[in-house]
Amino acid sequence: MSLATVDLRKAFxxxxxxxxxxxxxxxxxxxxxxxxxGSGKTTYFxxxxxxxxxxxxxxxxxxxxxxxxxxxxxxxxxxGRTFQLCRVFPRMTxxxxxxxxxxxxxxxxxxxxxxxRAEVDRARGWLTRLGIEHLIDIEARNMSWGQQKxxxxxxxLMGEPATVLLDEPAGGVNPALLDRIGTLVRDLxxxxxTFVIVEHNMDLVMSISDHIVVFDRGRPIAExxxxxxxxxxxxxxAYLGS
Amino acid sequence: xxxxxxxxxxxxxxxxxxxxxxxxxxxxxxxxxxxxxxYAVLATSWNFVGGFxxxxxxxxxxxxxxxxxxxxxxxxxxxxxxxxxxxxxxxxxxxxxxPIGLAALRVRGASFVIVSIALVLIxxxxxxxxxxxxxxxxxxxxxxxxxxxxRPEHHRVFYYLFAGLLALALLAWWVIDRSRFGLGxxxxxxxxxxxxxxxxxxxxxxxxxxxxxxxxxxxxxxxYALWFGDLDPVFQFSILTGSYLVLMAxxxxxxxxxxxxxxxxxxxxxxxxxxxxxxNTPLHLVATGVLLGLVVMFMPDGVLPAITGLWQRLRKSxxxxxxxxxAADLQTERQRAEVAK
Numbered sequence: 137m138s139l140a141t142v143d144l145r146k147a148f149x150x151x152x153x154x155x156x157x158x159x160x161x162x163x164x165x166x167x168x169x170x171x172x173x174g175s176g177k178t179t180y181f182x183x184x185x186x187x188x189x190x191x192x193x194x195x196x197x198x199x200x201x202x203x204x205x206x207x208x209x210x211x212x213x214x215x216g217r218t219f220q221l222c223r224v225f226p227r228m229t230x231x232x233x234x235x236x237x238x239x240x241x242x243x244x245x246x247x248x249x250x251x252x253r254a255e256v257d258r259a260r261g262w263l264t265r266l267g268i269e270h271l272i273d274i275e276a277r278n279m280s281w282g283q284q285k286x287x288x289x290x291x292x293l294m295g296e297p298a299t300v301l302l303d304e305p306a307g308g309v310n311p312a313l314l315d316r317i318g319t320l321v322r323d324l325x326x327x328x329x330t331f332v333i334v335e336h337n338m339d340l341v342m343s344i345s346d347h348i349v350v351f352d353r354g355r356p357i358a359e360x361x362x363x364x365x366x367x368x369x370x371x372x373x374a375y376l377g378s
Numbered sequence: 379x380x381x382x383x384x385x386x387x388x389x390x391x392x393x394x395x396x397x398x399x400x401x402x403x404x405x406x407x408x409x410x411x412x413x414x415x416x417y418a419v420l421a422t423s424w425n426f427v428g429g430f431x432x433x434x435x436x437x438x439x440x441x442x443x444x445x446x447x448x449x450x451x452x453x454x455x456x457x458x459x460x461x462x463x464x465x466x467x468x469x470x471x472x473x474x475x476x477p478i479g480l481a482a483l484r485v486r487g488a489s490f491v492i493v494s495i496a497l498v499l500i501x502x503x504x505x506x507x508x509x510x511x512x513x514x515x516x517x518x519x520x521x522x523x524x525x526x527x528x529r530p531e532h533h534r535v536f537y538y539l540f541a542g543l544l545a546l547a548l549l550a551w552w553v554i555d556r557s558r559f560g561l562g563x564x565x566x567x568x569x570x571x572x573x574x575x576x577x578x579x580x581x582x583x584x585x586x587x588x589x590x591x592x593x594x595x596x597x598x599x600x601x602y603a604l605w606f607g608d609l610d611p612v613f614q615f616s617i618l619t620g621s622y623l624v625l626m627a628x629x630x631x632x633x634x635x636x637x638x639x640x641x642x643x644x645x646x647x648x649x650x651x652x653x654x655x656x657x658n659t660p661l662h663l664v665a666t667g668v669l670l671g672l673v674v675m676f677m678p679d680g681v682l683p684a685i686t687g688l689w690q691r692l693r694k695s696x697x698x699x700x701x702x703x704x705a706a707d708l709q710t711e712r713q714r715a716e717v718a719k
Contacts, residue, residue, distance in 0.1 A: 185575060211577035219575075225568035236565040237576045238558055246559035295577050 137198030137214060137298055138163045139184065139332065144193035146179055146354075153179040154190065155354035161299075161347075163198075166321060166331045168341045171351030172374055177334045178220055180351070181301055185217050186210045197299070212239060216297030220304050220334075222285045226277035230268060230287055233276055234259040237294035262290040267316065282313045289320075299330040306337040318344050342366065350374065391636070395544075399537050405530045412533060414646035415540040416602050420619070421626040421638035422547045423594035426587050428624070429551075429632035430560060432567035433483070433584070437494030438595050439619025440501045444471045445596025446603035446614055447505065447512060450520040455511075460523035464600040468593050475592030479585045486570065495617055502615035518609045536605040543601060544639070547594045552635055554587070563587055618663075622649070625670045631680025640682055645669070 139161040146154040153176045161167040169177050183190040186207040195203045202210050211217075225233050238255050240246045263269045266286040271279060276287055285305070292300060305317050318340055325331055335341050341348065342362045349359040352374040358365060365371055395415075402408040424438045448467030452458045458466065482493045505512045512518060524532060554560040565573035566580050574580045603609055622645060623638075630641030648669070652662035677684045 187571065187575065206579070206581075207571075207574045208577050208579045211575055217575055219572070223569055223572040225565055225572065227568060228564065232561060232564075235558075236561055236573065236578070238561075239577045240558040240562075246562075247553060247557045249556055250558045250561040251556070252558075291576060 137330070139215065139299055139330070140196050141180075141184065142194045142196075144180070144183055144195065145191045146176075146183055146188065147191060152354055154183065154193075157193070157351070157355050159349055159356050159359075161330065161332050161349075163299075163330050164325075164328065165346040166325050166333065166344050168345035168348045169332060169334045169351060170336070170338075170341055170348060175351040175374075176354040177351055178303060179354075181217060181303055181332075181334065184210075185215060185301065211295060211297070214296075214298040215301065216292040216295050216299070217301040218285075218288050218292055218303055218305065220307070222281070222288050224276040224279075224284050224288050224291070227275055229273050229275055230263060230271045230279075230290075231256065231259055231273065233287055234262055234291050234294045237291045239295070259290075259294060262293050263287075266290045266320070281308055282310065285309060285317075286313075289317075293324075297329070299332065300324070302331065302333045302335075304335055305333060306335055306340050314340065395541055396538075399534045405533055408530065408533045408537060410647075410650045412537050412540055412605065413650060414642060415537065415544060416598055417622065417626060417646040418639045418642035419540060419544045419547055419598040419601075420595060421623045421630075421642045422544065422551060423591050423598060424620075424623040425627050425632055425638045426551060426554070426591035426594070427584075428627055429637070430554065430563035430567060430587055431584055433486070433490050434624060435494040436491055436617055436620035436624065437482075437497040438591075438623055439617065440498040440615050441471055441475070441592045441595040442599030442602070442619065443501065443505070443609075443611070443614030444474065445599030446609050447518070448596065449600035449603050450518050450609055451511070453521055454518070460521070460604050464597065464604065467600050468596040471596035472589050472593035475589045476585065478592075479588040483581065483584045483588060494620070498615050498617050498620065502611055505611040505615060512611065513609075515611060520603050520607050520609065522607055523604050532605075536601070539601060539605075540598075543594075543597055548635060548639070550590065550594070554590075555635060559583065559586075621670075622666070625666065625673070627680075629669070629673045629677075629681055631682040631684075634680065634682045637680050637682050641680070644681070 140159065142158050144154050144157040155176075157176065157180060169180065171177055179188070182188045184195050186202070186205055186209070190203065193203070194201055197210070197213055197215060200213070202213060205213070225236060228236070232250070235250055235255060240248065260269060260272065263272055266289060268283055268286050268290070271283060271287075276284060279287065302321075305321075306314050309317065314337070321331055321333070321344055333341070333345070345362055347359065348362055348365045349356050350365060350368070350371050351357070357370050357374060358368045360368075398411050399408055402411060420438065420442060424435065427433050427435055445467050448470055449463045452463035452466055453460055456463070478497065482490060482497070485493060506514055508514070509516065522532070524535060527535065554563070562573065562578045562583050565576070565578060566583060570580055599614075626641030626645045627638040628641070629645060630639065631637030645666070649662060649666065652665050656662050673680070
């Protein structure tokens, strides 16, 4: 399921955040979305996931138009996301944070106990995989920043998204944890999950991505594999301001 | 999976509630007990929205008022039997809660509070002005469901009816609390956008729980109308009712099944007492306001969690990471460790 946008536009008052963004993120890849601050990356994520409505343009996922769908419908279609300033449910335990991603169908499903054995096991599995299983009964507000970021990711993965959008996964994270996140993304990608990663840490971007899209002033100015992007004149210009 | 201590607590609570009419020295005290139970049902009903989703409604008095007037009018104008009228009115208010919720639940935080206040004020005006149907400020007399009963017996019967309704509301809250639906609602309270991004249809969830809350609130309002027998828009559509419910739920603890009940017992009793002491002056409002301020400042999570927290601290839980150990204890522990090797 490829994620594609055609001529996406969004302005906040007089500030144009997205100015005709036409991009395709192909299935099965680790895609990166980079660009200077204010180039529209997070706005792009918000439009794609339905959190804000684009002024014009279309978003398709696997060929289906999802431009006007509600965020929960897009999530249920298989697009999961994390937030730039990591968002977890502060007064819930790690277990409940992850279980909150379970999507019951119908009245009987909704009224079933939240601590259903199979789901608790699955939640524990994700917490274990992210290395925070020991925090399972700890409330999120009592965790460190890095632990909260891992918890957020565990919650998103609990929803079994085919495509995962990560907004600055390396932000404020120590080098050891950064390695773990990088390895995890590669493993999850090998299992068939598509990634789109907004990130400023170029070492991480260059080492894990298959395909990089560079944004400047709300539109893509270059795209290609890391080797090409590293030397692209326009990209250097956008970043260095020349 | 009730622990023994919880089961014992539940039995004691039920016994205390059920034995009150036998212990009440006179009908006045019994009627005060009914008022407090009515508050307990209302506060528990309010807590479906306030406790789970964190949306603070000051408008629940209006939903109770609609339940009361609905029941009264179905009895007087349509000639339905009292308790059939009560059920129909509650269903009608629940149905009406759909369009109200569709409008009100679009806004969050302070805006939602203001919308809920507007609901009360609009309905107050409507019910005061539309006097050909509602009786306006002359009031509306509701025929008693049990005309043969003497006053003390009448109180006793209604006391148990309110107790039954309270049990029903608590049961429903408990079922939702432990369900996946409940977890979704709590996620909304914590971070609504995040919950939505995880795939929870937040608006639908909020609307469903608002309708459930409105239904229970209307049942309480209707039962009150049948008991009290006289309705006046000024009291039925009062912001004060909603404010009391907020105070009770916050005081008791909104995350706790029995929080609103505990709050209703404290605030309801205090209100009846203040009214007795200060009579017709607005001083009981001042006292209530001070109480609300103190709760928000010193016990933001409510009385029940505060007591539980204190209890756990006093019990010196063995799970706590830092504990005091005497030199002798340390010695035995070391020896035990040596032996284990």
